Amino acid sequence: MVAISSQRKWATGYLIAAVALFITYQFLFPWDGLPMGIYDTLQLWLPPMAVNEALVYVICALGLNIVVGYAGLLDLGYVAFWAIGGYCAGWFMSEFFYMINIHFYGSVAKAAPGIHINFWVVLLIGGLVCAFFGVLIGAPTLRLKSDYLAIVTLGFGEIIPQIFYNGDDIGGFNLSNGTKGITILDPIPAGIKNVGPFDFGYKFIVFVFLAFVMIFISLRLRKGRLGRAWLAIREDELAASMMGVPLMQTKLAAYAVGAFAGGLGGVAFATHVDGVYAERFNFTISIFLLAMVVLGGMGNVWGVILGALLLSWMNSTGLPAFGQTFNTRFETEINFPSFTFLLFGLVLILMMLYKREGLIPESRLRLILHEGDREEDLSPKESK
Amino acid sequence: MGKLKATVEAKKFTGTRGQVRRKRIETSGALIIAALMILWLGVNLIKSPTQFAQVTVLGLRNGLLYALIALGYTLVYGIIELINFAHGDLFMLGALFSSYFITIWFHQENSNLAGWLTFVAALFAAMLFCGTINVLIERLAYRKLRRAPKLAPLITAVGMSFLLQFVGIKWNGSTPRQWPTVIPHGEYVWFGVIISHVTIILILVAAPLLGSLTFVVNKTKRGKAMRATAQDQDAARLMGIDVNKTISFTFALGGALAGAAGLLYQQAIGTTNYNLGFQLGLIAFTSAVLGGIGSLNGAVLGALLIGIIQGLNDGLPIALGQKWSQTVVFTILILILVLKPAGLLGKATTEKV
Numbered sequence: 169m170v171a172i173s174s175q176r177k178w179a180t181g182y183l184i185a186a187v188a189l190f191i192t193y194q195f196l197f198p199w200d201g202l203p204m205g206i207y208d209t210l211q212l213w214l215p216p217m218a219v220n221e222a223l224v225y226v227i228c229a230l231g232l233n234i235v236v237g238y239a240g241l242l243d244l245g246y247v248a249f250w251a252i253g254g255y256c257a258g259w260f261m262s263e264f265f266y267m268i269n270i271h272f273y274g275s276v277a278k279a280a281p282g283i284h285i286n287f288w289v290v291l292l293i294g295g296l297v298c299a300f301f302g303v304l305i306g307a308p309t310l311r312l313k314s315d316y317l318a319i320v321t322l323g324f325g326e327i328i329p330q331i332f333y334n335g336d337d338i339g340g341f342n343l344s345n346g347t348k349g350i351t352i353l354d355p356i357p358a359g360i361k362n363v364g365p366f367d368f369g370y371k372f373i374v375f376v377f378l379a380f381v382m383i384f385i386s387l388r389l390r391k392g393r394l395g396r397a398w399l400a401i402r403e404d405e406l407a408a409s410m411m412g413v414p415l416m417q418t419k420l421a422a423y424a425v426g427a428f429a430g431g432l433g434g435v436a437f438a439t440h441v442d443g444v445y446a447e448r449f450n451f452t453i454s455i456f457l458l459a460m461v462v463l464g465g466m467g468n469v470w471g472v473i474l475g476a477l478l479l480s481w482m483n484s485t486g487l488p489a490f491g492q493t494f495n496t497r498f499e500t501e502i503n504f505p506s507f508t509f510l511l512f513g514l515v516l517i518l519m520m521l522y523k524r525e526g527l528i529p530e531s532r533l534r535l536i537l538h539e540g541d542r543e544e545d546l547s548p549k550e551s552k
Numbered sequence: 553m554g555k556l557k558a559t560v561e562a563k564k565f566t567g568t569r570g571q572v573r574r575k576r577i578e579t580s581g582a583l584i585i586a587a588l589m590i591l592w593l594g595v596n597l598i599k600s601p602t603q604f605a606q607v608t609v610l611g612l613r614n615g616l617l618y619a620l621i622a623l624g625y626t627l628v629y630g631i632i633e634l635i636n637f638a639h640g641d642l643f644m645l646g647a648l649f650s651s652y653f654i655t656i657w658f659h660q661e662n663s664n665l666a667g668w669l670t671f672v673a674a675l676f677a678a679m680l681f682c683g684t685i686n687v688l689i690e691r692l693a694y695r696k697l698r699r700a701p702k703l704a705p706l707i708t709a710v711g712m713s714f715l716l717q718f719v720g721i722k723w724n725g726s727t728p729r730q731w732p733t734v735i736p737h738g739e740y741v742w743f744g745v746i747i748s749h750v751t752i753i754l755i756l757v758a759a760p761l762l763g764s765l766t767f768v769v770n771k772t773k774r775g776k777a778m779r780a781t782a783q784d785q786d787a788a789r790l791m792g793i794d795v796n797k798t799i800s801f802t803f804a805l806g807g808a809l810a811g812a813a814g815l816l817y818q819q820a821i822g823t824t825n826y827n828l829g830f831q832l833g834l835i836a837f838t839s840a841v842l843g844g845i846g847s848l849n850g851a852v853l854g855a856l857l858i859g860i861i862q863g864l865n866d867g868l869p870i871a872l873g874q875k876w877s878q879t880v881v882f883t884i885l886i887l888i889l890v891l892k893p894a895g896l897l898g899k900a901t902t903e904k905v
Contacts, residue, residue: 242703244710308890314702315635319837320889323882326834330879451830455710462707506726509718516711520704521696 182383186376189219194369212489214481216368222480223375224437229460229476230382230469231429236458237467237530238395239422240402241310242318245325246457249298249427251332251449253434256294258350258444260285275357287356287439291378294431302427303420310419325454333446349445356439365442378436379473382429386469389425398422399467399532456483459512462519465526474527479515483508578891585887596868602744607867608860613751615859616758617820620813621836622843622851623765624686624806630846631782631802632698637709638689640833641716642807646682646814647824648723650674651731654819660734667734671819675757678811686807687800695796713830720826728825735819750820761812762852765805769848778802782846831878835862838885844898853896858884 193216196202228250235243258264261274263282274284285293309320331338336346344350355362356374363370389395397418400408409415438444456479464475491504519526597604621643628636653674654660660670689712697705739748769775777798780788789795817832818824839858843850862881866874888895 236703240703242706309886312889312893315633315706316841316889316893318706319635319841320886322834323838323885327879327882327886330876334875455714458707458710506721507718509714509721513711513714513716513718517693517708517715520700520708520711521693524700524704 178383179380182380186373190369190372190376193219193372212492213485215485216372218481218485220368220372220375220440221437221484222477223372223379224433224440225457225460225480226379226473226476227375227382227436228430228433229457229464229472230379230386231426231433232457233461233467233469233472234386234389234398234429235422235426236461237465237472238390238398238402239419240314240398241419241422242314243321243423243426244318244451244454244458245321245323245328246426246430247449247451247453248321248325248328249302249430250434250437250453251329251444251446252298252301253294253431254438254444254449255332255344255350255434256297256431257290257353257435257438258344259283260290260293261287261354261439262350262352264345264350273357275355275362284354287354287435291432291435294435295428296431298427298431298434299424302423302430306420306423307416310416310423322451322454325451329446329449332444332449335446344444344446347446349443351443353439353442365439371440375436375440378432382432383469383473385425385429390469394418394421402467403532455512455516456480459515463515463527465528465530467532468526468528468530471526471528471530479512482511487511581887581891592870593864596864596870600869603867603869604864605743605745607863609745609747609751610867611860611863612856613754613820613859614863615839615856616754617813617817617855618832618836618839618859619762619852619855620758620809620816621832622839622855623762623848624810625837625840626843626845626848626851627802627806629840631778631799632694632705633702634694634705634709635837636694636806637706637833638712638716639686639806639810639829640831640836641713641720641829642682642686642689643810643814643817643832643836644720644824644826644829645685645716645723646678646811647818647828648720648814649681649811650678650815650818651729651824652723653677654734655731661732663734663736671734671815675812675815678815679808680811682811682814683804683807686803686810690800690803695799713833716829717826720829724824724826726826728823731818731822731824733819733822754816754820757812757816761809765809766848768805774798774801834878835881838881838888841885842888842895844895847895847897850895850897 192210197207197210197216228246231249232243232246235241235246260283262284263280265283266281268283269281270283270285271278272284272289273286275287276284305320305324309317312320332344333347335344336342336348353365355364355367356371357363358370358374361367361370363374390399397408397413398421400411400413401415401418405415457476460475460479461472462475463471463479464473465471487504487507491502494504495501523529621640624639624642625636628634628639654667654670658670658673660667693708693712694705697708735753736749739746740752741747767775769778777788777793778801780791780793781795781798785795788798817828835858836855839855840851841854842858843852843854845851858881861884862877865871865880866877872880
């Protein structure tokens, strides 16, 4: 009973926060009576675009959390799934394949050329395609040692974007439109209204819903049989396999679920920026997501959400806004957005050195991550 | 005696049915890939032999550079089992340092005596610079995490790579920069194959470095300490080896090689960029894995092979071309890790319990 009431509690809190933000941006923001000062501050420090982007990062970070936080497998190529999901949206929700004409509950007129599949179906397709690729890359490599696995995922994360980058001519076939990318996606059909690229408020609801689904999935999986198997593997692979946890199956499941979330995030991101551009999918994104998971607390859903919101905000708004304020105040010309590398690098290093369990630690993980320290305390001090 | 017998019996055991099947898949996979490679090479060789030789020379030249970087990965992995992601970026800093040293601090732009002297001075300075940074990185970040779960140092290394890239952005600017070089332009032509001065200088600098590294690791007392520490840290400590110092020394060696590679790259190619280390670092890492990570000869062999494969892919008439270069290298990486994780010359490792 306790579990249910605590679940209801987070859902209520989440709903209240979402509604408050929605009202702020949908009704208060365009309202003429809003004092200019408040409007400018909001526009500078928390524009609706940044809120939506942060939610997309939350979706992806929660997916990566399942792989890294729950199952303890380091994935450095998560951007590959993001890219695949994004291109699923690009292929199935635009006029890119203009030579054919396929409609499936799409949100545009029937006469429009190209493939127009309903956004919600594309979400599923993107997720499933990514899950398929997750299993494909995972099946032969998951038996490797953890650091080798990280490298394989890194290589995968480099190959997939390059395929899209060079994809305007694969044996004469235009797969991805190369560097030009695929632009103008169909609006999202959301019941009463078709949500276009500039309906930030309604798109916010869509993303809030997706993030909600991911939170729900993460929390439920964590409690279930699969989640416990993941934690067992993370804590001690050998012991887990001795206890009868099927290693390969369990790891593959983590990969598939994580990749599925990456696909959702990819589709969501494509609709967020209204297009897919190959050069956007680079290694930095994988590391951003990793830093979010690490900062918040590997394995803890709330920690990861906090980390994703915080770092995504810093990246998209915080640093530029702070830089703008700082530069006008002190009449300097410091390029603050270029400090993102410093920020993310320091987050990773300092968290690992001093607070390995993250801002909101998961109680089990804290014990494991500091197992080594105890051992070291017992060993005699080395001569300097 | 009993123990010896057990090992003999263990050798006879060929594995479960699954393992046998896996082995068969691996062997046939490797054979198919090798056959395809030979076919591809053969067709190209017949079509244009001179060009083939030319791109091989170019590939070998790049391979030597990769070898210098790959050794840093393999040394560090060999001793503390850490993939030092920051190593590629250290190489980038080495390249930046050399360009500043030669062009901005000592104003050398032409190949004359002063230019050559600066080149030699820059070589030692860059080696010292990168060695010091690498030791500092180990001291400040990795040492504390030596006994932590593997995920922790790996993530730290990724963070460190970002930190060094930040230094690179601030130092170099966010766009590529062009530098003058002190290596003379010009080339020798030998049976229609162009061998530029750059290639010769590269060989002249890199080969002695590789040789002396082998000497240090295999013949000196320090090298022996390194090998002992790599085998078993606790046992090495019991034998009176200062493990911390040995690990620092290893990082210094790897860093010095990266510094030398940085100088050579900067002088050979003439362009620097802040994200240079990421790409080359990954290629070098692939080489280390191909050769068998932890094995010095393997790293050099793997680097030369990767260099040649990349050269052939980029330059041959029937090939995927330069824009797929990265994809080819990473596909090799994934195939190696899947089919033969121990690499060409490495020893298969089992999980330590």
